[in-house]
Amino acid sequence: MKGYLFPGQGSQYIGMGKSLYHHSSQARGMFETADRILGMDLTQLMLGGSKEALKETTVAQPAIFLHAVATAFLSDSFHPAAVAGHSLGEIAALVASKVVAFEDGLHLVAVRSKAMQKACQRCPGTMAAVLGLKDEVVEAVCANITEEVVVPANYNCPGQLVISGSQAGVALATEALTKAGARKVIPLQVEGAFHSPLMAHAQESFAEALSSIPFSKGICPIYQNVTGGPVTDSERIKANLLEQLVAPIYWTKTIHHMVQDGITACIECGPGAVLQGLTRKIAPGIPVRSLWEGAL
Incomplete structure (x- = not known):
């Protein structure tokens, strides 16, 4: 099939x-x-x-x-x-x-x-690919950022989750995810915060x-x-x-x-x-x- x-x-x-x-x-x-x-x-x-x-x-x-x-x-x-x-x-x-x-x-x-x-x-934003962390860790980091918009957006495969949100939200999440042990957090060349x-x-x-x-x-x-x-x-x-x-x-x-x-x-x-x-x-x-x- x-x-x-x-x-x-x-x-x-x-x-x-x-x-x-x-x-x-x-x-x-x-x-x-x-x-x-x-x-x-x-x-x-x-x-x-x-x-x-x-x-x-x-x-x-x-x-x-x-x-x-x-x-x-x-x-x-x-x-x-x-x-x-x-x-x-x-x-x-x-x-x-x-x-x-x-x-x-x-x-x-x-x-x-x-x-x-x-x-x-109307609502500028961006996205970033997070490599090397479990989904639950990325979800928790995003949930803890309440002053800006940043959410899990693409559950692409194990160890690769894309986040999406405001420029400031993604920047805050990038810093926190790097400290949490992400292998890489790669900014994506996109026009906005898709799937957010x-x-x-x-x-x-x-x-x-x-x-x-x-x-x-x-x-x-x-x-x-x-x-x-x-x-x-x-x-x-x-x-x-x-x-x-x-x-x-x-x-x-x-x-x-x-x-x-x-x-x-x-x-x-x-x-x-x-x-x-x-x-x-x-x-x-x-x-x-x-x-x-x-x-x-």
């Missing part, structure tokens, strides 16, 4: 999508549809844009989404028993598993990315977009970030997508639950190999590979 994984923001790279674009007319059609729906030349930004341009939330999110969905759609071997996406990747997973139409997924990503960017401007209460302002417009999009049953369960467990009910999927903006990403739980439910191999769809690396650390006995490497 195969579980397919879809990456989130940060997986973008210069020239992403060139192989996809030249692979078939179907892929080119998807790129052209994205340009039209988004009202920008996403194709050019992906194929020949700068690192700075690709880093912008309103570019990075649709670029990663398009790359991931096209990878799945172009593969004859894409037959998932389950799907999961890291943050933004949940929308790509829903489109690939036929819960949401491609055009509607693009709309959701566009609204989400713009809403998150506005929230970043500082993203609350993004929820209103994203909720409106979710309510306007039809959701179908789909071809398999999606294991969602906010619980790590499988979901098939449309209303629950929507509620979890909305909560995810301000709630932690439980990626470690997600992979554990997929394996416990019978997934015997995981395949990453989309740019980069971040999720492959995390999955190998979470479930060392599970084969992991990229769909692009072996199936197209």
Whole structure:
């Protein structure tokens, strides 16, 4: 039984999508549809844009989404028993598993990315990856900082937990975590405090977009970030997508639950190999590979 994984923001790279674009007319059609729906030349930004341009939330999110969905759609071997996406990747997973139409997924990503960017401007913040500490230690340090906002945001794998919050909150947590024995606390090059209460302002417009999009049953369960467990009910999927903006990403739980439910191999769809690396650390006995490497 195969579980397919879809990456989130940060997986973008210069020239992403060139192989996809030249692979078939179907892929080119998807790129052209994205340009039209988004009202920008996403194709050019992906194929020949700068690192700075690709880093912008309103570019990075649709670029990663398009790359991931096209990878799945172009593969004859894409037959998932389950799907999961890291943050933004949940929308790509829903489109690939036929819960949401491609055009509607693009709309959701566009609204989400713009809403998150506005929230970043309204409530500036940052994130940092904490390496070498148990989750409970990081949670306790964050809980003890009450004068600023700082929370656990991404439970990526054992020994790697990303924190998110105000600049001052993350700075205070960095100092305390270093004293607590963290091997490293690495500032992330992000535009804001994703998956923290500082993203609350993004929820209103994203909720409106979710309510306007039809959701179908789909071809398999999606294991969602906010619980790590499988979901098939449309209303629950929507509620979890909305909560995810301000709630932690439980990626470690997600992979554990997929394996416990019978997934015997995981395949990453989309740019980069971040999720492959995390999955190998979470479930060392599970084969992991990229769909692009072996199936197209």
